[in-house]
Amino acid sequence: MRVNKNYASLKNNYLFATISSKVDEFKSSNPDKKLIYMGIGDITRPLCGAVVDELKKAVEDMAGPKTFKGYGPYQGYDFLRNCVCKYYNDHGAKIDPDEVFISDGAKSDCANMLDIFDNNQIILIPDPVYPVYLDTNVMAGNKVIFADATEENNFLPLPKGDLDVDVIYICSPNNPTGAVYDKKQLKLWVDYANEKGAIILFDSAYEAFIDEKTLPRSIFEIQGARTCAIEICSLSKTAGFTGTRCGFTIIPKELKRDGNIVNNMWMRHQTTSFNGVSYIIQRGAAAVFTEIGQKQVGENLLYYKKNAEIISHSMDEMKIWYTGGKNSPYIWLKCPNSMDSWEFFDLLLNDLNIVGTPGSGFGRNGQGFFRLTAFGTHQDTIEAMKRLKSFI
Ligand code: MLT
Numbered sequence: 001m002r003v004n005k006n007y008a009s010l011k012n013n014y015l016f017a018t019i020s021s022k023v024d025e026f027k028s029s030n031p032d033k034k035l036i037y038m039g040i041g042d043i044t045r046p047l048c049g050a051v052v053d054e055l056k057k058a059v060e061d062m063a064g065p066k067t068f069k070g071y072g073p074y075q076g077y078d079f080l081r082n083c084v085c086k087y088y089n090d091h092g093a094k095i096d097p098d099e100v101f102i103s104d105g106a107k108s109d110c111a112n113m114l115d116i117f118d119n120n121q122i123i124l125i126p127d128p129v130y131p132v133y134l135d136t137n138v139m140a141g142n143k144v145i146f147a148d149a150t151e152e153n154n155f156l157p158l159p160k161g162d163l164d165v166d167v168i169y170i171c172s173p174n175n176p177t178g179a180v181y182d183k184k185q186l187k188l189w190v191d192y193a194n195e196k197g198a199i200i201l202f203d204s205a206y207e208a209f210i211d212e213k214t215l216p217r218s219i220f221e222i223q224g225a226r227t228c229a230i231e232i233c234s235l236s237k238t239a240g241f242t243g244t245r246c247g248f249t250i251i252p253k254e255l256k257r258d259g260n261i262v263n264n265m266w267m268r269h270q271t272t273s274f275n276g277v278s279y280i281i282q283r284g285a286a287a288v289f290t291e292i293g294q295k296q297v298g299e300n301l302l303y304y305k306k307n308a309e310i311i312s313h314s315m316d317e318m319k320i321w322y323t324g325g326k327n328s329p330y331i332w333l334k335c336p337n338s339m340d341s342w343e344f345f346d347l348l349l350n351d352l353n354i355v356g357t358p359g360s361g362f363g364r365n366g367q368g369f370f371r372l373t374a375f376g377t378h379q380d381t382i383e384a385m386k387r388l389k390s391f392i
Contacts, residue, residue: 006141015131015361016040019345023355030353036384038372039355041175041329043240045303048296050287051239058283069279074271076102076248080282083289084248093220095250099263101270102285104277105247106205106234111136112273113201113230113249116265121166126157128176128362128369130203133169142167150365155179155323155332159192167199168192170219173206176362176371177332178324180215186222193228199257200229205247208238208301210327218250226252230262237329237375239288239297246277246285304329307374307381314385318392329374332359336392344370352387 013021019039027035047055061067075081081097088095103109110132119141125133127146137144145165147157155177170189172181181189193200200219207217216222219229234247241247251263277285287293312325315333322333335344341358348354359369374381 004139004141006139009138010135014135015357018361019355019357022345022349026349033353035349036354036376036380036387038376038381038384039357041237041373041375042242043237043300043304043375044377045240045300047240047244047284048288048293048300050290050293050296051284054287055280055284058280061283062280072276072279072282074274074276075267076100076276077279077282077286080286081248083286084250087289088218088220088250091217091221093218095220095252099250099252101249101251101266102277102282103232103234103247103249103274104245105236105241106203106232107132109232109247109249110201110203112269113232113266114140114142115273116262116269117167117199122164124163124165124168124198126169126171126174127364128155128359128366129169129171130175131362133171133201134363146363148365149174149177149179156181156185158185158188165196165198167201169201169203171203171205172216173209173328175203175206176324176330176357176359176366176369178326178328178330180210180212180327182214183216183222186216186219187224190219190222190224190228194224197257198228199255199262200225202229202231203233204231205234205237206328207233208297209305209329211305212327215327220250220252226254228255230255235285235288238301239285239293240300241285244281244284246281303378304374307376307378310378310381310385311372311374314389318389320392325374331372331374333370333372335359335368335370338368341367341370348388352384352391354384354387 081100084100085097123137123142123144124147125144126149149155149157156179202219210217219225219231231250235241251266253263255262308325311331315322320333322331324330324332341360345358348356357371359366
C-alpha cells in the first residue's frame with residue numbers, strides 16, 4: 001500500500017489547526033487568562049429566529065409517519081434551490097435551479113471540485129488567500145502558480161501576461177484582505193478564462209458583507225461568466241451556519257470543457273460521493289431567504305459591521321496601516337514595529353491575550369500582515385482594542 005506522496009509537500013498542519021493548538025497550549029498553562037478570539041472567522045451571534053422556527057418545524061416533520069423524510073434529492077431540495085435562485089436573480093445574476101447544488105458549506109465543495117478536473121494542471125491562486133485552495137491542490141499534485149496580491153495592486157491582482165492556466169481561484173470579498181473586485185476587474189478575469197479555456201472557481205462566501213451597490217456579489221453578474229465560472233458560496237458567515245453547515249455551488253449548464261458538461265460531471269460526482277445535507281438543515285437554510293429571514297440575518301450582519309467599524313477606527317487612532325473592514329468582516333493590518341506575522345501573533349496571545357491570524361498563513365505576501373475578525377461580541381471587540389491601544 002502506498003500513500004499519497006503529495007502530503008509530504010504540505011505544511012505540517014492546516015493554518016487554523018496550528019493556531020488552535022497554540023491557543024490550547026496557552027490555555028493549559030494560563031487557565032485564568034481571558035482570551036479574546038479574533039482568529040478563525042467563527043460567528044458569535046446565534047441563528048436568527050426565522051431559521052430556528054423552521055428548524056423546529058422540520059424536526060416535527062421528521063417525527064410524523066406522513067411527513068418524515070429519508071434520503072433527499074442529491075442536488076438538494078427544490079424549495080431551497082428555488083430560494084437560492086431567486087436571491088441570485090434579484091441581485092442581477094441569472095441562474096437556474098438546475099444549476100444549484102446544495103452542500104454542507106463552501107470548504108468541502110472547494111476541495112472536492114478537484115476530483116472532476118484532471119491532475120497535473122496549472123492552477124492560479126491569489127497570494128494571500130484562504131489556505132484551502134493551496135492545500136487541496138498540493139494534495140492533488142497540481143502545479144500551482146500565484147497571482148501576487150500586494151499593497152501596490154490593492155490586493156486585487158489582475159490577469160497578466162500570457163500564462164496558460166487551467167483553473168483560476170478568485171475570492172471576492174477576499175479572505176483575508178477584504179479586497180473586493182469591481183465589475184470591470186472581474187470582467188477582465190472572465191474574458192481571460194474564456195480565452196484560455198480555463199475555469200474560474202469563484203468563492204463568494206463573504207458576498208453578504210458587500211454594502212456598495214455597484215460591487216458584484218456574484219461572478220454571474222458578469223457577462224461571459226456562464227461559460228467559464230463555478231461559484232461556491234456558504235451560509236456560514238451570512239447566516240451563522242458555521243456549526244449548522246449549509247452552502248451551495250452553482251455550475252451553469254453552458255460550462256463545458258473537453259466536450260463535457262461540467263454540471264453533469266458534478267452531478268455524477270455528488271450522486272456517487274454525497275448523500276446531501278439533511279432535510280432539517282435545508283429547511284432552516286430556506287428560512288434565511290424569506291423576507292423575515294433576510295431582515296433578521298441583516299441585523300446580525302450589521303452587528304458584525306459595527307465591530308469592523310470599531311476595529312477600523314482603533315487602527316486609525318493607532319496609526320496602524322490596514323485594509324478591509326468595509327464590505328468585509330476582516331481587517332487586514334500591517335504588524336506594528338515591522339514585526340513578522342507569527343511574532344505579532346505570539347505577542348498578542350501571550351501579552352494581550354488576543355487571538356488573531358498571522359498573515360503569512362495565507363501566503364508569502366501575507367508576511368508582516370495580520371488578520372482580525374469582526375465576528376466577536378461588541379464587548380470583546382471593544383476590550384481587545386483597549387488592550388491593543390494600551391500596548392501601542
Ligand atoms: C477563516 O477564518 O478564514 C474561515 O472561517 C475558515 C473557514 O471558513 O474554513
